[in-house]
Amino acid sequence: MVRRNLVYTLTFCYRSTQMSLIDCLLSHNGIMNMDNLCNWSLHTASGKMLVEEEIRLLAIFYPQLFGYHILQVGSFGAGKLLQGSRIANQHLLAESAEMPTLNPLLNIRENPNLHEDRIFTINQVIAPAEVLPFKTDSIDVVVLPHVLEFSLQPHEILREVERILIAEGHLILTGFNPFSLMSILRLFHNKTAPPPWNGHFYSTLRVKDWLSLLGFELISQQNALYMLPYTGSNSFILPQYLQCFSSIYTILAKKRCIIPPPMNKSWIPLPHLKPDGEDVAPEPTTYVKYKE
Helix, strand or coil: CHHHHHHHHHHHHHHHHHHHHHHHHHCCCCCCCHHHHHHHHHHCHHHHHHHHHHHHHHHHHHHHCCCCEEEEECCHHHHHHHCCCCCCEEEEEECCCCCCCCCCCEEEEEECCCCEEEEEEEEEEECCCCCCCCCCCCEEEEEEECCHHHCCCHHHHHHHHHHHEEEEEEEEEEEECCCCHHHHHHHHCCCCCCCCCCCCCCCHHHHHHHHHHCCEEEEEEEEECCECCCCCCHHHECCCCCHHHCCEEEEEEEECCCCCCCCCCCCCCCCCCCHHHCCCCCCCCCCCCCCC
């Protein structure tokens, strides 16, 4: 019994450390700006590699996601993260009108299965991520690429996403792993560090806890980029079973709606039928055998 209690105590301390203490230690107090991260993803070699890797991860989830509308919050990757989606109506929400997109009007791509080109509309919306300008229960899929890490109100963003998602809608969330070898370098940067080191990285345990509180069900999780810091060579890739040291993670969650069971109806007994207004004798409930 003492040994079991000790194991429970150590497990609780480990989870608490992962969800709070280490997150605070690895967080950065610099200026968090999503626009700077988007510029970094477009104009640097590391940023372009990150975008290509996340496109590959999202391509794993997209074949099982259907609907009428898909929304990407933040212009990370300039809209390239939506390329693998089959949903025609695509929306890209950016906080600044100066951020470039892949194509604000039309995105024509070839469908190898149908041997024809399909036209996907990309609607660019300028609004803060904390107040999404969409109706309740109107979006089928929401993509959050590194949005929580560069926002001062991550909980409010998740609540807004839960509001606009339809029942059984899906959320795809990407983030930087605070326990990766790449994230350790943040300890050596000053407060004015360039992106992505100036964000607040959250562990998967904390993000999953937030999603569970909002009624989301975890469907799948993918980890990627196991390279050592500043290498960029495949010869220094870590084994993929060391998922706790991956640089990025992708979470697929589904919005669950609990439908209350119907209330028991109170049955009202019908009055006895009376043909021609005459009373009908009720049928006896007990029978006595007649003796002659």
